[in-house]
Amino acid sequence: MRPLSTWQLLSLWEQGLAQPLANWALLVLSAACPETPAEQLAELSIGNRDSHILTLREWTFGPNLTCLAACPTCSEKLELNFQTANIRALPPPETSELMLTHNGYQVRFRLPNSVDVTAVTGDRDPTENRRLLFQRCLLEVRRSKGKVVAADVLPEPVVEAVITQMAAADPQADVQLALDCPHCRHHWLAPFDIVAFFWAEINTWAYRVLHEVHLLAAAYGWSEADILALTPWRRRFYLEMVRP
Ligand SMILES: [Zn+2]
Structure with missing residues (x-):
């Protein structure tokens, strides 16, 4: 640079x-x-x-x-x-994938990037944008027994836990x-x-x-x-x- x-x-x-x-x-x-x-x-x-x-x-x-x-x-x-x-x-971790196990769900995800942000920026409701951004960053969701399940079945506490871990892993993205x-x-x-x-x-x-x-x-x-x-x-x- x-x-x-x-x-x-x-x-x-x-x-x-x-x-x-x-x-x-x-x-x-x-x-x-x-x-x-x-x-x-x-x-x-x-x-x-x-x-x-x-x-x-x-x-x-x-x-x-x-x-x-x-x-x-x-x-x-x-x-x-x-x-x-x-x-x-x-700086965030070098690895592009992160993993979280919470409430019986195993979630594999990545950190949001500019492609994601530009794709969801628009006239939509901010809550809807946040949900779309989250979904783009999900790589795989499994139940504890290893069965792959659809991302939209994730309960809200698991979604919140993943978002919290995303923010913690990339702190420069959310300066307070x-x-x-x-x-x-x-x-x-x-x-x-x-x-x-x-x-x-x-x-x-x-x-x-x-x-x-x-x-x-x-x-x-x-x-x-x-x-x-x-x-x-x-x-x-x-x-x-x-x-x-
Ligand atoms: Zn005051």
Whole structure:
């Protein structure tokens, strides 16, 4: 994997405007890992994918993360400051198959990947999406005596146990921030999605950079390519010269 250039980031921003986030994350990985076939990147577990995106975010904007959260009890706004290392989880197991025995059922399954997520993302009800995602990741279900049974006969407690083990095996896929409200002392867990976060940052960054291109192009008549080829320090210097 290699860092993304300014050109690549701008191109990914343009492509991201018309893509669901799960597809956009794959475009980012493909741009950063040109030597790896796209199908292979799409089969990375979601935690593995997010671990790569976290590294790219660190290379692009540094290790410090800042975001806002609202207390669900009193609506107090909290500014959160943390580092990429604080949300870096252990990688998932190398093996692509996992096994769980629960309540007399033996379930063989794998971790969800980008192919699964893009296949189930849509206008369906979130519970239905979750069920479809789960079914895609089931490889085989047996009763204790070894008889293979249909996946849809799995009782809910077994489904929950498998989902819990999936999350535990791929912790980077489900990052939760433990937050305390300074106002009402409420404690809660807030999910943190690195793909959505990185996209929002690139979106803000692209608007700023293109605005700078506009100012310099209007003032000096330089091309977009010439302006983007300037080092950030030179670009800042010329911007200071033309800003009123
Ligand atoms: Zn509160």
